[in-house]
Amino acid sequence: MSIRIVALVGSARAGSHNRQLAETAIKLAPEGVEVQLQEGLAQVPFYNEDIDVEDGVPQQAAALREAVAHADAVLLFVPEYNGTMSAVLKNAIDWLSRPFGAGALAGKPVAVIGASGGQYGGVWAHEDARKAAKTAGGAVIEDITFSIPDSLNRFAGIHPLDDREVATELASAVGRLAQAAQRAAEETTVAL
Template structure:
């Protein structure tokens, strides 16, 4: 596996979030040559507003953009809130999508994993996250999206379940990145 840097957007702000723990376990058990970095500061982003974006972008937004720009790939680890992605993740994607056509997500391989204790395991949130990231210019890997169902499933402790999540990270890392177009 080649050297790769993966930025992780965690869709839950809760300190004891299972999705944050999942992101941390993926970080701790990353394959050799892979650096997994959880993007910090999503809770500090103001709601996206084009009036405050531009020459004097808020430092919180500039910080998150720099973290994602420095990565080769992006992984969203998210629960589902009310049948969709959490607002904090949607807002982060909004900030990362600008400037239009040149945002930090453009041309980056992107995958979505996570868990939520609902009958559908976060499928709607993951589909919405993938769609939004794709519109923002990311290269969404549909075959690397993993939703985990069930309130009684030990996502972190069950080797089979966690193995599916690790496999999604490996697919993301192994995805061939298209060369940048020469201007």
Template sequence: MSVRILALVGSLRAGSHNRQLAEAAVKLAPEGSDVVLYEGLAEIPFYNEDIDVEGSVPAAATRLREAVGSADALLLFTPEYNGTIPAVLKNAIDWLSRPYGAAALGDKPVAVIGTAFGQYGGVWAQDEARKALGIAGGKVIEDIKLSIPGSVTRFAEVSPADDAEVVGQLTEVVVALNGHATAPAAV
């Protein structure tokens, strides 16, 4: 049985470097695992407890919860918008934190990586995402980190999938997350 790692990308732009990084992760999945890129974050309405009631949950939010529920682990790719996490990714985390006590995110291994134009590669956004994911019930794997700075210049001529250093680092990330997803639960 294959380990299923669901990838969520915090940029909606079709040509975003974080999307390219996620697409590279799909190709680099080790034998015995699949990295699946989730499509549809743009369709999910902003979280509102008034519509998060049985029979009224928007279909897009239900699809996200089901996709996360059937995954063994999550891998989030986030750019940095004004020093923090993009709204679309924060909104997904909010939907995944509910229903309280039975959230789809509940205790799933999750890692956060990404690339950004700045000199630190989006570490502030990644730290904010890890914080939100942990509070929402995810099992944040703190030792899996990858921040790639200078995305606009670094990937101007070369895709992340064609950058040998990035491919090596990304492969390590996917293999490590795969290991956390298959590790037996602590008793």
């Protein structure tokens, strides 16, 4: 069975370290695992029930929901902005949470990792992202944690792919998330 993981990057900046981490995850995914970067989160309108209607969900929001609905797991790359996750990522989670109890995140294994320029690697933002994803119905894998502090200096002259420690930890996180997705799929098959 092939496992598809959708990567959601909480930074809209093209050269962000979290985007670079997502691109690295794509390259390091083990055989049988595909990591797909979901583009366009910055174009998803702010969640509003008035525009979340059956015959008129905005195209960008519908594409996000469809990508996550067809994925086996979700990998959130979370920068820290002012002590919490970015509005871009929080908005994506809000769209994925609806309809409540049956949103695209419902029951999906979710892991939260990322880099930040701060000394703690964005752990506050990661905690908030885990809480939001869990509230949205995701099956957050609490023991997959990877926070890279001081990313501005750490990646000043090197891509995350070329940082052996980062590459090893990231590959491990992707592999463990894929295993969780495989277990979830097997449990669903047995239940049927």
